[in-house]
Amino acid sequence: MSQTAESCSQHNNSYHHGNLRQALLDAAVEAIRESGPENLSLRAIARRVGVSQTAPYRHFADKNDLLAELARQGFDDITAFLSQQTESRAGPAERLQQAATAYLRYAIHNPEKYRLIFGNHVARRTDYKDLVASGRRCSALFQDLISSGVRSGDFINSDPVILFNHCLSSIHGFAFLCIDGTLDRLEQARDESTSDHSSHGMSQQDMIAAHVEMMVRSISRPGAPD
Incomplete structure (x- = not known):
């Protein structure tokens, strides 16, 4: 069965004996969705899961430890x-x-997890070697794609790291425009101030497709196949 964006980060949130650690993590995601990571506490998560207030400390040294794992x-x-x-x-x-x-x-x-991944809620990130390694694997996927395109001549002959930074800033910035509602507000303001409605009514999916296409074209070599 193929994954979907909605399901790929969801775990079973019912507590079973021997799986308390994951149950606490799932409960933390729900709590973050409701009130943000700044209001998260291990004791509140314990109450949500239905275990003693000291139980989370068997798995996480503190709140930051739990956020790093998320x-x-x-x-x-x-x-x-x-x-x-x-x-x-x-x-x-x-x-x-x-x-x-x-x-x-x-x-x-997955806006809650996305903000947590790339926000400043996790202190001392470099102390968490597994977190650093997971971040590098994620970046490597894009870096390998771009390096492959430079070698094949599909992308412009430039430093792959520079092209990676360009692409990452493009999609990362667009992601936050979407999940923070900024894009919707900009569209509304534009519609109120101009008679040009050329993009009015575009679905979010169409806007994503258009943005990604422009990003890929911006690093593609002229004449290279799409």
Whole structure:
């Protein structure tokens, strides 16, 4: 069964004996969805799961420890979803387009985890080696795609790291425009101030497709196949 953006980061949130650690993590995601990570506490999570207030400390040293693990899982979820949504036999440009589209779909359908992954809620990130490694694996997926396109001549002859930073800033910024509602507000303001309604009524899916296509074209070599 193939993954969807909605399901790729969801875990069974019912507590079973021997799986308390994951039950606490699932409860934390629900709590973050309701009131944000800044209001999260291990004791409140324990009450939500129905265990003693000291039980979470058998698995997490403190709140930051739990948030770091959620961020690590989030990186792994993104990497798995992107890998599943990318056709290995497609050309570099098409694979980059598929990966970027999947990335945005994940962000939009999992805004709480996305903000946690890339926000400043986890202190001392470099102390968490597994979190750092998961982040690098996620980045490597895009970097490998771009490096492959540079070698094949599909992408412009430039430093792949620079092209990666360009693409990441494009989709990362667009993701936050979507999940924070900024894009909707900009569209509303534009519609109120101009008679140009050329993009009025575009679905979010169409806007994602248009943005990703422009991003891929911006690093593609003129004359290279789409």
